[in-house]
Amino acid sequence: MTGAQRVSAAQVERLTGLLGPRDWRILEDLRRVRVLTGSQLDRLHFADIAPTARGRVRRRTMSQLVQRRAVTSLERRVGGVRAGSDGLIFCLDTAGTRVLERRQTATGQPVEGRRARRPRTPRSLFLAHALAGSDLYVSLRETERQTPGLTIEAFDAEPACWWPTGAGNWLKPDAYVALATEQFIDHTWVEVDRATESLPTLHRKLLTYVSFVNRGGLGPGGVVPGVLVTVPDDARAEVIRNAARRLPEPGPELVTVVRHDKTAGLLTATLMPETTP
Structure with a gap:
């Protein structure tokens, strides 16, 4: 999808009244991680529905959101045409961005203020990288549901997770995660490595974190988050x-x-050692 299409205040008002609790959660998660596949949405928002009906309910829900221009599906899909609706990749559309901004304003949250535009289909490598980050978020939500006492305090994808170094540039992790129990909060910057980046490039990026710490820099929560590099296989x-x-x-x-x-298991085990990663 390309181009910019205006959404009137009346349309935003009408859409706000049409959205149910699950719709809002879907939009919030798409704002958080930018892209989600049909199968990831099943795991996040339709896991409580019987497997025989889950796909049908999700397709109906997403179709309504697409018709209302709250979300859109990208031209690419995971697994090609044979993957069906599970492989569709969704992101926020213009009206979805506007209703979220309206809600943020009503609750006193900061709003970016950029003009809402219809999303473009990104390059395949960029999209695969973003979906890997989305899958981490989905896995953490599943772990949170299954682990009493564990809460996801924050999960920010890029660019929301970028952090000023204090030296005129930015640390640019792929995600920031804060997991909490009643006693502790653990802060982590995540680098998603898909073995497509050269080792010297990754080494330079890791050096920026080391330099930040050695200059006395602090991240979110006033602490130094750990740096977790996720990789596709044991060799990497x-x-x-x-x-x-x-x-x-x-x-x-x-x-x-x-x-x-x-x-997800390792991040959980950091706070709850009895959990096996």
């Missing part, structure tokens, strides 16, 4: 662990490496 994990060991102090302690499929 070992390569990046070796690179992290060669970082200046406190790099080897600051940086942790984990496979994508074990990330």
Whole structure:
């Protein structure tokens, strides 16, 4: 989808009245992570529906949101045409952005103030990277549901998770995660590595975190978040662990490496040691 189409105040008002609780949660999550597939939406917002009806209910819900221009589906899909609606990739459309802004204003939350535009389909590598971050968020929500006492205090994707270094530039993690129990809050910056970036480039990026810490920088919550690099396989994990060991102090302690499929478990185990990653 491309181009900008205006949405009137009357349309925003009407859409606000049509949205149910599940619709709002879907829009909020799309604002948070930018893109979600049909199967990710099933896991996030339709898991309480019987498997035989889940896909049908999700398709109906998303179709209504698309018709109301609250969301749109991108031209690409995960797994190609054979993946069906599970592989559709959704993001906010113009009206969805506007109703969320209206809600933010009503509740006193800051609003970006940029003009709402219809989304463009991003390049395939960028999209795959964004979906990997979305999958981490989905996995954490599933873990939160299954783990009494665990709460996701924050999950910000880029660019909301970017952090000023105090030296005129920015740390640019792919996500910021804050997980909490009654006693503790654990803060983590996440780098999603899909083995498409050269090792020297990743090494330079990790050095920016080390430099930030050595200058006395503090992140969200007034603490130094850990840096977690997620990777697709064990071979890539070992390569990046070796690179992290060669970082200046406190790099080897600051940086942790984990496979994508074990990330949610590791983050949870940091707060709740009895949980196995």
